[in-house]
Amino acid sequence: MNILFIGDIFGNPGRNAIRYFLKDLKKEYSVDVTIANAENSAGGKGITRVIANELFAEGIDFLTMGNHVWDQRSITSFIDEEPRLIRPANYPIGAPGKGYGFIRVEGQKVGVLNLSGRVYLPPLDDPFSMSIRWINELAKETSIIIVDIHAEATSEKIALGWFLDGKVTAVLGTHTHVQTADARILNNGTAYITDVGMTGPRDSVLGVKKELIINRFLTQMPVKFEAASGPIQINAVVINVDDRTGKALHITPIQKTADVKE
Amino acid sequence: MNILFIGDIFGNPGRNAIRYFLKDLKKEYSVDVTIANAENSAGGKGITRVIANELFAEGIDFLTMGNHVWDQRSITSFIDEEPRLIRPANYPIGAPGKGYGFIRVEGQKVGVLNLSGRVYLPPLDDPFSMSIRWINELAKETSIIIVDIHAEATSEKIALGWFLDGKVTAVLGTHTHVQTADARILNNGTAYITDVGMTGPRDSVLGVKKELIINRFLTQMPVKFEAASGPIQINAVVINVDDRTGKALHITPIQKTADVKE
Amino acid sequence: MNILFIGDIFGNPGRNAIRYFLKDLKKEYSVDVTIANAENSAGGKGITRVIANELFAEGIDFLTMGNHVWDQRSITSFIDEEPRLIRPANYPIGAPGKGYGFIRVEGQKVGVLNLSGRVYLPPLDDPFSMSIRWINELAKETSIIIVDIHAEATSEKIALGWFLDGKVTAVLGTHTHVQTADARILNNGTAYITDVGMTGPRDSVLGVKKELIINRFLTQMPVKFEAASGPIQINAVVINVDDRTGKALHITPIQKTADVKE
Amino acid sequence: MNILFIGDIFGNPGRNAIRYFLKDLKKEYSVDVTIANAENSAGGKGITRVIANELFAEGIDFLTMGNHVWDQRSITSFIDEEPRLIRPANYPIGAPGKGYGFIRVEGQKVGVLNLSGRVYLPPLDDPFSMSIRWINELAKETSIIIVDIHAEATSEKIALGWFLDGKVTAVLGTHTHVQTADARILNNGTAYITDVGMTGPRDSVLGVKKELIINRFLTQMPVKFEAASGPIQINAVVINVDDRTGKALHITPIQKTADVKE
Numbered sequence A, B, C, D: 001m002n003i004l005f006i007g008d009i010f011g012n013p014g015r016n017a018i019r020y021f022l023k024d025l026k027k028e029y030s031v032d033v034t035i036a037n038a039e040n041s042a043g044g045k046g047i048t049r050v051i052a053n054e055l056f057a058e059g060i061d062f063l064t065m066g067n068h069v070w071d072q073r074s075i076t077s078f079i080d081e082e083p084r085l086i087r088p089a090n091y092p093i094g095a096p097g098k099g100y101g102f103i104r105v106e107g108q109k110v111g112v113l114n115l116s117g118r119v120y121l122p123p124l125d126d127p128f129s130m131s132i133r134w135i136n137e138l139a140k141e142t143s144i145i146i147v148d149i150h151a152e153a154t155s156e157k158i159a160l161g162w163f164l165d166g167k168v169t170a171v172l173g174t175h176t177h178v179q180t181a182d183a184r185i186l187n188n189g190t191a192y193i194t195d196v197g198m199t200g201p202r203d204s205v206l207g208v209k210k211e212l213i214i215n216r217f218l219t220q221m222p223v224k225f226e227a228a229s230g231p232i233q234i235n236a237v238v239i240n241v242d243d244r245t246g247k248a249l250h251i252t253p254i255q256k257t258a259d260v261k262e
């Protein structure tokens, strides 16, 4: 089975990139299941019901989130009814939504677990010790398990990769919006990459108009974010999975760019 | 001119990697000048005079540092006499050492500027506004200027890349110990990569034995760091420069791994 | 001369406290000059022109700010024309407003310098080394100089107190919204307190309705802030100054509470 | 019953202050039980078995800790055998030691719970939700429960105070080394203070020689800590408890200073 995982979709340009690249990508890589991190899909900040439905309609099967999950307050009104949308599992009990879920495809199930790191990020529950509990739940129903570790520090993501090596199909980092060049299969069969990258405007600072962020660094004053224009990109990985064992056979990083006139 | 820049050299395994890979790499890429970030070259923490001399003897022309610069207290006894070793320029006035310098090669000069980011790092002087001042100093003597931006946050490095685009030959990120897959020439001729990566033990967490770091995340107790063993890697980039203009023509990311028995 | 310095005025309840307590307080302590930190005066977030004028009309002579200075974007439209309102001086050059100013009273001048700490706060310019420069400017015109150090970490505020001991009349901390019990005259004649405290609703978390903040800690989800109701308090200090030398003779901490029906 | 709680004991000067002040203080306030935060008792960094025994011999019944708990590695060799020494309860399962305990006194039991905040501190388990579990354990055996919340941010401590108001006898903050002026009985009978303060050298920065810390702020270089000399102080509170209900009747802040020649 081939699983496509798409890095943080950023605003309008990110959704344009999905429309522009996804269909061909799925053919090119014989993709069976598509997962995407959508924490920035609504103007860079969170997600709305309309945008979630748009992304499903474009052919994404399942959405994960990150620290921006609550940016659009309306998410609390639909996240509990949408089984294809999860948020980091290590939010405290009592937070709306779920942290893991399943995708059904061709008589098989793919489990997805969303975690948030805690280094330079809010103090959620421990993603290391707790992940074992949730992976055990997922493992009752399938051996194909994809983990989105949404985190800032490379140390935390890499340590989690080694910690889960052999226990899940893939540990895929998100959040920094820059694809890393370390995709590999770890020693016990888990696919790993520190960050899948960002799907949105290429000539930007993490998706935002670069002049705004430069100004923020120069003045230390807050700026109103605005998605950048110009060329769009998709960042993703394809995991080729041994369906019987759930082990990853290959991980292929993907970057495509296009200069699309709207 | 071809300039080789090597990512954070980590401990013994990192210095082994220099011995193992550097000579061939220089031939393969017709390297004229070699720069390396050496902030972790002494057991992961700082640098000593002996290790600096060892790295020069191995064929590295110039060393930059980062937040680990003061880990070996002895550095304050030699940094002011060693023109080939710089530390982030945005340390306050009064800190020992210098933040920029020159390499002389074949009748030309290469300027090197070392900066530290401030996001999730100590509050040094502003690397954005101050960089202009230092670049002006360097530009008086050469148009070939390499900037090592040692920083955690991708936003800060990318913003600095855009900010200096057209003003310097290259803006090269260090510190996260993971090479990013975004090497490119920016719109005005500056070579850019968010992180060059790490030179040291591959199966590790940023160079450290992975079991130690996993344990630290699980217990939140301090651990005594120890360099990992196993396969070694070198992470680097080669910048191909137009000597007359100082513009970058190409940036080539390099990753080599070897399983060396000692 | 007696100088009254009032801790962070928080929203409506804080302005009520000014109306309720200020006039009597000025009599009780024979106050000549009144300064207040107003960074939370507009609903907890920043300040508006209308609120600034209201506070001046109530008898406050001069306003300082802190990390919330830009919360109300409209401040950039009037801060440059209002000499009685300053913001931390260590914002980068290019930020609107000024970081120090003077109050004229009975043929004398009182200099006021506003600084922001950098520990757990944005990376502004160095408040230590830069303060000397600004104090020199102020000292050209007066020996009575009040410093508002708006900072989180006790270490940073205390170190600044010792650093400026003998160079200014008073180093007064703000930002944590809790008055500390360490008011004293330091060895060289500078009045010092780690935090003056908060002027606003007493039964709150830093001014905000306590249930909201408890909920934020329990869920790690964002909450919309709302000022608490119930009893109001004023937190302040009075500095008794030797007019000729600018030395502080006494520092008197003040806390008053009232249960006012609106 | 009168319970004396002593703020962070810092190094030699702090232990001198215990020797100098404790006996008289116990008489003056008719103290029945003495608890102290000892995270800095060994040269500012952690605690040793010898120092713990010294403090017990001086008349302290029970010791709590904080973020410095593991600074002396030897603590792991005795913390599990010493029932009078606890560390923050919200360290992950697997960390040595316990987070709560009991003091037996005159046929009664006093329960003590040690918690660490997470704002600007390591990401331990949630002190809010978890505290309820531990308080329930303690409440099985006694209604007199003292909570040491070792935390940086005033918001976190105040919110915990309100959260536990009516559930425990006292919520006492430690860690900032500065006593706050907000000691009070909350609405439902819980004694509260944001920070009890520090027991050690008065003319210092949190216990450390002030010149060293000023230098660290000026250079952003690491310094080797050294306890300050000069006058010593004890910071503490006395809680007067209704033995039958466990409610606090009074909280009295204490600060004593002495210029002792050694």
Ligand SMILES: [Fe+2]
Pocket (backbone or CB within 6 Å): A008, A039, A040, A066, A175, A176, A177
């Ligand atoms: Fe994102």
Ligand SMILES: [Fe+2]
Pocket (backbone or CB within 6 Å): A039, A066, A067, A068, A150, A174, A175, A176
């Ligand atoms: Fe994120």
Ligand SMILES: [Fe+2]
Pocket (backbone or CB within 6 Å): B008, B039, B040, B066, B175, B176, B177
């Ligand atoms: Fe490094």
Ligand SMILES: [Fe+2]
Pocket (backbone or CB within 6 Å): B039, B066, B067, B068, B150, B174, B175, B176
């Ligand atoms: Fe570093």
Ligand SMILES: [Fe+2]
Pocket (backbone or CB within 6 Å): C008, C039, C040, C066, C175, C176, C177
């Ligand atoms: Fe404030």
Ligand SMILES: [Fe+2]
Pocket (backbone or CB within 6 Å): C039, C066, C067, C068, C150, C174, C175, C176
């Ligand atoms: Fe503030």
Ligand SMILES: [Fe+2]
Pocket (backbone or CB within 6 Å): D008, D039, D040, D066, D175, D176, D177
């Ligand atoms: Fe402490």
Ligand SMILES: [Fe+2]
Pocket (backbone or CB within 6 Å): D039, D066, D067, D068, D150, D174, D175, D176
């Ligand atoms: Fe502490």
